[in-house]
Amino acid sequence: xxxxxxxxxxAAAKAMTDVVLPALDTDNKLAxxxxxxxxxxxxxxxxxxxQLYRFDCDELARSVEFxxxxxxxxxxxxxxxxxxxxxxxxxxxxxxxLARARxxxxxxxxxxxxxxxxxxALVAALCAxxxxxxxxxxxxxxTENAAEQLLRDRSWVAPQGWEPGGAGLVDLDELLAEHRPG
Numbered sequence: 001x002x003x004x005x006x007x008x009x010x011a012a013a014k015a016m017t018d019v020v021l022p023a024l025d026t027d028n029k030l031a032x033x034x035x036x037x038x039x040x041x042x043x044x045x046x047x048x049x050x051q052l053y054r055f056d057c058d059e060l061a062r063s064v065e066f067x068x069x070x071x072x073x074x075x076x077x078x079x080x081x082x083x084x085x086x087x088x089x090x091x092x093x094x095x096x097x098l099a100r101a102r103x104x105x106x107x108x109x110x111x112x113x114x115x116x117x118x119x120x121a122l123v124a125a126l127c128a129x130x131x132x133x134x135x136x137x138x139x140x141x142x143t144e145n146a147a148e149q150l151l152r153d154r155s156w157v158a159p160q161g162w163e164p165g166g167a168g169l170v171d172l173d174e175l176l177a178e179h180r181p182g
Contacts, residue, residue: 006049013042044159054176055156056108059149060094061179063115066145067091070122073137080125087118098179151175 016039024031048055067087074084094111097103126138154163155172163169 006046009042009046009049013039013046016042040160044157047159048156051156051172051176053105053108054179055152055172056105056112057098058152058176058179060108060112060115061098062145062148063112063119064091064094064098066141067094067115067119067122069141070119070126070138073134073141074122074126077126077129077134080122080129083118083122083125087115087122090115090118 016035021032021035021039024035026032068091071084071088071091074080074087090111094115097107097111123138123142126134151170152172152175155169155175158169158172
């Protein structure tokens with residue numbers, strides 16, 4: 001039995017193609033459609049598995065940069081200070097994980113979740129201070145970060161065909177090249 005997920009998924013896709021789909025009633029359009037959807041999903045996952053770790057490292061590296069930018073903004077704010085410290089500690093952990101050549105992918109994923117949560121609390125605290133200049137700085141930083149993540153998310157799912165013709169998407173490998181692990 002093969003334990004590698006990519007090979008298991010390839011075997012499942014082959015079984016769908018060679019056995020399951022041909023056995024479906026051709027008059028059952030819903031079953032045909034769902035079978036094709038399952039096959040496309042399996043093929044999509046097989047295609048993206050090799051990039052998942054780099055995708056997570058890229059997100060963590062950009063989140064660390066984003067947290068540093070927000071930290072500079074927070075240094076000029078009063079009430080957000082209590083939120084800035086946990087972000088700084090989590091940011092240091094993320095930086096250390098990225099520096100380790102053999103960081104466990106699950107650690108990267110957990111660090112991403114933790115940093116997202118801490119950044120959310122810092123942004124909320126900064127917004128609660130409500131000065132126009134502070135809101136503007138935070139808004140720009142959040143918008144820039146969201147645009148970068150959205151570009152990667154759209155490129156990640158491009159093979160699913162949601163955007164016919166690619167609609168100006170940048171190749172995922174090109175986007176992830178900036179934050180290679182190790």
